[in-house]
C-alpha cells in the first residue's frame with residue numbers, strides 16, 4: 001500500500017470535562033475548570049487554553065462529540081485515509097468512559113460503538129458500488145508487553161495480591177511484535193485480525209477484548225485501566241470505477257476497479273498522572289513507571305513534533321528504540337488524521353494534573369500530520385504515469401501545433417498496450433488478493449510473516465506475481481525513457497523558434513533581478529528602522545507600566561494594612577464582648593447556649609483566620625505574577641540596552657544589576673508562595689478530615705445507627721447537637737471553597753513560575769553578559785549584595801540573642817511573681833470574709849470603667865489571648881475557651897483586689913501585699929503577653945510596659961498616704 005495523495009493537517013484536540021463524581025463530591029471538591037461562554041476555551045487558575053472543541057461542563061454537550069470529531073474520520077476511511085482517535089488524561093478522568101472501551105457504564109454511548117454504527121450504515125448505502133471487507137484487532141500494551149486481547153488462548157487471567165488482574169501470554173504462540181516495514185509503516189505482526197461481517201460480530205470483539213483488559217485500583221479510580229488499549233478497524237474496499245470517474249478527478253479509461261485500504265485506531269491510553277498521585281503500591285509503581293515512560297515518550301513526541309527547529313534538524317524522535325513510542329508516534333505524527341480527546345476532571349484536588357493534561361493537549365495541536373490515501377501501488381504508479389504522459393502530450397500539442405501527431409499516436413498505442421497489460425496484471429493481483437488470506441495485505445509483511453509462521457503454498461503465486469512486477473517495471477522504464485526523449489524534443493523545438501526572444505527575455509529578467517535585489521535591500525533597512533523604533537517604544541511603555549504597578553502595589557499595601565488593623569480591632573471588640581457573654585452564660589449553666597456560642601465563635605474565628613491567610617496568599621501570588629510579568633518586559637529592555645547602545649556601558653550595567661535583584665526577588669517570592677501553598681494544603685486537609693467525620697456521624701445518626709469508633713475527632717462530633725453539626729458542616733464547606741480557590745490560584749502561578757524558569761534556564765540565563773568586564777562587574781555587585789545580606793543577617797541574629805536573654809529574664813521574673821502571688825492568695829484566704837465585704841462596697845462605689853484602663857490596653861489578657869487563638873487548628877473548640885474564661889475571671893478578681901488596695905487599703909489591711917499582688921499580676925500579664933505575642937514585638941510591649949509602670953507609679957503617688 002502506498003501514499004497516493006498527501007494532505008497536511010494538524011492533530012485536532014477536543015477537551016472533555018466530565019462531571020464531579022461520587023468520591024469527589026464526598027470530599028467536598030469544587031469545580032476549578034471554567035469555560036469561556038461561546039468559545040472552545042478553558043480556564044484554570046490564571047491559565048487559559050483554546051482547543052478545537054470543548055465538551056461537558058458548560059461547553060458543548062458531550063453527545064455532539066462523535067458528530068463533530070469522529071464522524072469525519074469515519075468518512076475519511078472510505079476515501080482511504082487512516083485515522084486515529086486518542087483518549088488522553090489522568091486516571092479517573094473518563095477516558096474509558098468516553099471511548100467506551102470498558103464496555104461497562106459508558107459502553108453503550110462510547111465513541112467506539114458510535115463508530116461501529118456509522119461504519120455499517122455507510123457500508124450499507126455504498127455496497128452497490130464497492131465491495132467491503134472489515135477486520136478488527138484489539139491489543140493492549142501493558143508493562144512493556146503487547147497482549148492480544150482477541151486471542152482466547154493468549155490470555156489467562158491471574159489475580160495478584162493487590163487485586164490487580166494480570167495476564168500471561170500463551171507459550172504456544174509467538175509474542176506480538178511491533179514492526180516497521182521497509183516503507184516505514186508500523187505494523188503489529190502476529191496479532192489476531194478477526195474478519196467481521198456484521199455490527200454484532202464487531203461489538204462482540206470489543207466486548208471480549210474489553211473484558212480481558214488489565215484493570216487495578218488507584219486512589220482516584222477503583223477500576224482503573226493500567227494499560228494502553230488500541231482497538232483497530234481495517235476497512236478494505238474494491239471500488240468499481242466509471243470510465244471517467246476517479247477519486248482524483250483524472251480520467252482512467254482503462255481501470256475499472258480501485259483497491260483502497262484504511263485503518264482506524266481507537267486508543268484508550270493509560271492514566272497520564274504521576275505515580276505519586278495514584279497512591280500506587282510496588283507493583284503499581286512499576287506499572288506507573290512503564291505507563292509514565294510511555295506517556296513521557298508521548299509527551300516528548302508531542303513536544304518534539306511541535307518544535308519546528310527539531311523537526312528540521314531531524315532530531316525530533318526521542319526514544320527511538322521504544323516500540324511503544326513508535327506506535328504512538330505513528331498514530332500521532334504519522335500519516336493518519338488524528339483527533340485527541342483530552343479527558344479532564346473538574347475537581348480542584350486534581351487541578352495540578354488537569355493543568356498538565358491541558359498543557360500537553362495544547363502542544364499536541366502543533367503536530368503536523370500528513371494523511372495519505374492508501375491506494376494499491378500499481379494503480380498508483382499507473383495513475384502517475386498516465387498523468388505524466390497526458391502532460392507531455394498537452395505540452396507537445398501546444399508547442400508544435402500538432403506537428404508530432406504521428407509520434408504521439410505511436411506513444412498512445414504504446415500507452416494503450418501498457419495499460420492493457422497493467423489491467424491484466426491488476427486483475428490477476430485482485431484475484432490473488434481475494435483468494436489469499438487477509439493477513440497477506442502488504443507484500444513486505446507477507447515475506448516476513450511467511451518466515452514467522454512457516455511456508456505457505458502461495459509461494460508459487462508470489463513468484464509468478466514477482467515476475468509480473470519486474471516486467472511491469474521494465475515497461476515503466478521504457479515509458480520513462482520515451483517521456484525523457486519527448487521532453488528533450490520539446491525543449492529543442494522551443495529553443496530553435498524562440499532563440500532571439502529568449503536572449504531578450506534573459507536580459508530583462510537579469511535587470512529585473514537586480515532591481516528586485518535593491519528593493520529587498522531597502523525593505524530590510526526600513527524594517528530594521530521600524531523594529532528599532534518599536535523596541536524603544538516598548539521599553540518606554542514597559543517602564544511606565546512598571547512605575548504604575550509599583551504605585552498601585554504601594555496603595556494596595558497601605559489598604560491591606562489598614563484593613564488588617566480594622567479587622568484586628570473588630571475581632572478584639574467582638575471577642576471581648578463574646579467572652580463576657582460566655583462567662584455570663586456559663587454562670588447561668590446554659591450549657592447548650594454556651595456550646596452554640598462556642599461553635600459560632602469557632603466558625604467565625606476560623607473563617608477570619610482563613611480569610612486572612614487567603615488574603616496573604618493572594619497578595620504573595622499577585623506579587624509573583626507581577627514579578628514574572630515584569631521579568632518578561634525587563635528581559636526585552638535588557639536585550640534592547642545590550643544591543644542598542646554599546647557605548648552606554650553604565651546603563652547596561654545598571655540594568656544587569658536590576659535584573660539580578662529581580663531574579664532574586666522572584667526566587668524569594670516563589671519560596672513564599674510555595675510556603676503558603678503548603679500551609680493552605682494542610683488547612684484544607686484538616687478541614688476535609690473534619691467534614692468527612694461530621695458527615696459520617698450525620699449519616700449514621702440519620703439511619704439510627706451508632707458510628708464506628710476510632711476516628712480522630714469522632715467523640716467531639718458525637719457530642720454535638722444535630723443543628724450544631726449541620727451549622728459546622730455548612731461552615732466547613734464554605735471554608736473549603738475559600739481554601740480551594742486560593743490553592744488553585746497558587747498552583748497555577750507556581751506552575752507558571754516553574755515553566756518560565758525552565759524556559760529561562762534553557763535559554764541560558766547568563767547569555768546576556770556580553771563580555772568578561774560585564775561578568776566581573778556583576779560578580780562584584782553580587783559580592784557586595786551578599787556581604788550586605790550577611791551583615792544584616794548577623795545583626796538580626798544578635799537581636800534575636802538579646803531578645804532571648806530578655807525572655808529568660810522575664811521568665812525568671814514571672815516565676816518569682818507566681819510564688820508571690822501564691823503567698824498573697826494564701827493570705828487572702830485567711831482574711832477572706834472581711835475582704836469580700838470590702839469588695840462588695842468597693843465594687844458598687846467604683847464601677848467597671850475604673851479597671852477598664854488596665855484591661856483594655858495592649859497588655860490586656862483578652863487581645864493577648866487572641867494571639868493564641870489566631871493560630872489555626874481545625875476541630876471543635878478545645879479547652880482554650882475555658883482557659884481564657886478562667887483567666888478573665890482570675891484577672892478580674894485580681895484587678896478588683898488591686899483596686900481595693902488602691903481605694904480601700906485600710907479595709908484590706910494589707911496595702912503593701914496587695915500592691916505587690918497587683919505588681920505580680922502585672923508581671924504575669926507581661927509574661928502572658930510574651931508567650932503569645934510575636935517576639936519581634938517585644939520592644940513595642942516593653943515600651944508599653946514602661947508606660948504602664950509609670951501610670952501605676954502615678955497612681956501610687958495619688959493614693960492617700962496612711
Ligand SMILES: Nc1ncnc2c1ncn2[C@@H]1O[C@H](COP(=O)(O)OP(=O)(O)OP(=O)(O)O)[C@@H](O)[C@H]1O
Pocket residue numbers: 017018019021089090091092093094095096097098105218221223224225226269270271272343
Ligand atoms: N462523562 C461522565 N459522566 C459520568 N461519569 C463519568 C463520566 N466520565 C467518567 N465517569 C466516571 O468516572 C469514573 C472514572 O472513569 P474512567 O474509568 O472512564 O476513567 P479513566 O480515565 O479511564 O481512568 P483510568 O486511566 O484509571 O482507567 C468511572 O466511574 C466513570 O463512570
